[in-house]
Amino acid sequence: MLLGASGSKAGLTVDLEVATDPTKTGDAGVPHGNELLAFATAANRRSDVLPQARAALAAVVGHEGLVEAAATVAIFNGLVRVADGTGIQLDPSMLTSTAETRAALGIDLFSGAANSQDAPTQPRQDAAGVMGMFS
């Protein structure tokens, strides 16, 4: 959910529906969004079109950009499994700050939402919120 916040910081108008719904087309308001989304979708689906998506992405963001995109797809494949496998709850700050977005995008319908039904909504003492997740 840092897409919206980082997009605002960059002065972008990010379309979260396009970002999360593969049936929708467009760049989601992010530079080279078409290539990034095509690459992420092809990678996660282990699609035969991945080589073309990889080449198209590298053509616009370069090799280092491709590496960053591949790293992002890869680590989130791990994060999903760790989060769902250990049944962690959504952090208090995330639970409250993303409520409207989750509802609008249908994310609350995902099975993993059950883990956070009784989660606390009061911020922890650190008050670092979302930005304290990995720092």
Added chain:
Amino acid sequence: MGNAEELITAALDDAAESLVGPGDWLTGSQRRAAALEARDARTNELDQQRRDALSPNAVPGGHEATAELQAEAVEVIHRVASDPGRLTQVWADEKMTVLGEETYTELVGIAACTAVLDMFAWTMTGDDSQLGDDTAGSPAKERPDDVGDVGAWVSQTTGTGMANVSRSLSLVPVTNRAWVGLVQALYSRGAEFLDLSWDRALSRPQVELVAARTTAELECFY
């Protein structure tokens, strides 16, 4: 190779080494076997049937024990690897009753690290990552003192300063070290995570766009 790529490659190498070495409660050969089961889950027929079913519980049968792993351990690896979005606490509790929560958590970590290594290799080359031979040695068998119930299915560090995802594997320190190394190198990079306009080959919104599509594809609530 740029600095970022070097950082990522080093973390991937460390994680690959950890996957075949002595772990928290599993030996190197058991961890390697578990990693191979995680890889098998992509094409395994039973896993495929479960993924296609309205509920994975609707498909009869289960994974059998192997020379290295109990049947329940094989089940955990395959389900976490192939269908993580539909795991339930009831299912996890059943597995932990047999395996113990430490081994269950270590298996989750192995499935996650294997997914990272294989997905990165696949996206860049179209092949799986390379797993080396297992290395000898005894598991650490160390349960940290500062773990407890923080609302997850497994015990985690109880301090108030950590986000849930950051402490998710804290019950198993050996596995957690490799995992945190991956997260730091491939995504957060320490204090850089706080910078919404970081200076990388991809801007922050570009990275978060890839992350958003990935988690949506995998139907992850978190």
